[in-house]
């Protein structure tokens with residue numbers, strides 16, 4: 001089943017788009033099945049669960065972190081995580097930089113942009129992100145490389161709204177590269193329900209869980 005789900009998603013994915021398999025709450029057997037079908041990039045939302053799965057599974061997997069990361073748990077994943085997609089505050093950016101320094105790494109991260117019309121979502125506003133880049137304060141974080149943006153749309157079935165939210169993140173992404181000399185390459189937008197809309201708006205990385213592994 002997982003094999004077929006992956007295949008049918010990949011069939012419709014442009015080759016320029018990276019598929020991240022969101023495996024949170026799923027057992028190792030499910031991840032192994034996706035791995036055996038060729039999937040190599042997985043994402044988790046809890047540090048200890050990520051560490052357990054990293055320890056148990058093949059070492060050529062690339063692990064992304066996508067949940068809200070508490071600063072006291074960074075140390076569980078900092079050694080091996082390939083990309084932290086969910087940097088949602090300056091405090092977290094600072095803490096990840098310090099932990100990365102301790103283990104002698106420069107860690108790739110995405111800044112989470114808040115565009116949804118929901119108070120529960122986390123992240124930076126577009127203005128905060130522009131300020132961060134134009135103020136040059138990023139040199140304060142030598143052990144971090146900001147390689148892109150991540151965003152979630154409002155949970156709604158109004159496709160026009162979802163597309164417009166994704167579109168505004170793409171505009172921010174382009175603005176930062178064109179005018180603020182950022183060097184962003186990854187635009188992470190889209191989950192099971194809205195990844196096609198996200199790709200149409202320029203996403204080049206999609207995070208898909210339930211359409212691969214079934215409901216949680």
Ligand SMILES: *Cc1c(COP(=O)(O)O)cnc(C)c1O
Nearest residue numbers: 022066191192193207208209210
């Ligand atoms: C759980 C999660 C996903 C995957 O959601 P699905 O609807 O299962 O595809 C993607 N991104 C983030 C940040 C998540 O927490």
